Amino acid sequence: xxxxxxxxxxxxxxxYGISCFFYAQYxxxxxxxxxxxxxxxxxxxxxxxxxxxLIKGYHFQSFPIRNSFASLSMLALDIAIxxxxxxxxxKESTTGIFFLSIVVFFQVVSxxxxxxxxxxxxxxxxxxxxxxxxxxxxxxxxxxxxxxYGLMYLMLAKEIKKRHFGIIYDALPPLExxxxxGKYATICAIPLLGLGIFLGHCWHYKMRGVFFTLDPKIITxxxxxxxxxxxxxxxxxxxxxxxxxxxxYFWGSIVFLFILGMVKFFSSTFHRFD
Numbered sequence: 255x256x257x258x259x260x261x262x263x264x265x266x267x268x269x270y271g272i273s274c275f276f277y278a279q280y281x282x283x284x285x286x287x288x289x290x291x292x293x294x295x296x297x298x299x300x301x302x303x304x305x306x307x308l309i310k311g312y313h314f315q316s317f318p319i320r321n322s323f324a325s326l327s328m329l330a331l332d333i334a335i336x337x338x339x340x341x342x343x344x345k346e347s348t349t350g351i352f353f354l355s356i357v358v359f360f361q362v363v364s365x366x367x368x369x370x371x372x373x374x375x376x377x378x379x380x381x382x383x384x385x386x387x388x389x390x391x392x393x394x395x396x397x398x399x400x401x402x403y404g405l406m407y408l409m410l411a412k413e414i415k416k417r418h419f420g421i422i423y424d425a426l427p428p429l430e431x432x433x434x435x436g437k438y439a440t441i442c443a444i445p446l447l448g449l450g451i452f453l454g455h456c457w458h459y460k461m462r463g464v465f466f467t468l469d470p471k472i473i474t475x476x477x478x479x480x481x482x483x484x485x486x487x488x489x490x491x492x493x494x495x496x497x498x499x500x501x502x503y504f505w506g507s508i509v510f511l512f513i514l515g516m517v518k519f520f521s522s523t524f525h526r527f528d
Contacts, residue, residue, distance in 0.1 A: 255313045260368075262306040262510030266327075267362045269299040270334070274358045277350035280426045281425055289347040296354070300338060304434055316385035327364035328388075330357045332395035340399070340438045348427050349435065351401065382460075386453035394511065396439050401507030403436030407500035433496040436503040444483055474517045478510050 276292035279285070307328070310318040319325045337353040406426055413422050426432065461467045464524075466472075469515065485506065489499055 255309060259306065259309055259313065262302055262309070263365050263368050266299065266303055266306060267358060267365050269295055269302060270330070270354060270358045270361055273299055274351065274354035277347065277354050280347050281351045284348075292347060292350060292354075293341065296338060296350070300331070300334055303327075307331065307385055309383075316379045317387055319387065321369060323364045323367040323369070325391075326360040328391055329395060330360035330364065332392045333339065333357050333360070333399065336392065336396045336399050336442055337441060339442065340435050343438055344429050344431060346431055346435065346437055348425060349403070349406065349432075353399065353404075380457075382453065383457055386450055388450075389446050389453065390450035391396065393450050394442050396446060397441035397507045397510060400436050400439035400443055400503045400506075401511075403439060403508070404500040404503030404505075407432040407436065407496065408504060411497055411500075412431055429496055433500060436500060440486060440503060444486065447479055448483070451479055471514075471517050474514060478513060482506055482510055 273292050273295035276288050276295060280288040280292055307318045310324075314320065319328050333353055337350065337357075341347060341350065376520045407424055407429055410426050410429055410432065413420060427435075454475075455465050458472070460465055485502065489502055
């Protein structure tokens, strides 16, 4: 089984790289056959990546993020999954080059520094905790993708306002499409993060007998999620302009991830239940 893990570790960046190459070709040529080819390789890459993670989890009897480099592979998978869903919904391949570039980078680094070791945090052997981590990482990936779509919208809107119809105007899809893709990413992020946070509280209750705790990272995550969801609901209810919505997608994801990252950096209590 370890042999298959090592083989897939080599194959994954190659398959994603080929997909990224064809997405780059489509970005320049807008040839629909190229778009189809890139999507096929993305689909194959996702299937192999899922098999890779399942085999690793079964072989090592733990959630497959035993170190930082393994976590990069999981992030690559999450970004690929969220982008795959959005492309399937909107049938728009132009932005694939941006996200597949990130996927390839993460997977290449992960594959280069892959370590064969059975050592891992005992928490990762618990299925409930594994699902909590999986949902949280998918949610954060969706949030980041939403922010990138917001940035693309703002860049394109700026080009149109200045009547500077350059490469950004020619290459990116229409503003409405970018806004919709950002919306779909946000729709993915909100429930995934919410479920991940809820399962985290359930796990804490199982370990410590209390559902809520004064851990700064847990409190920060809860508050940020509530503020983000509330703001998004207000924006949707008031039917604000695409520009304001995209600013929320971009700055909302930046603020959310930055604050959470800072709190995590300065606190050492996260996921410690001893």
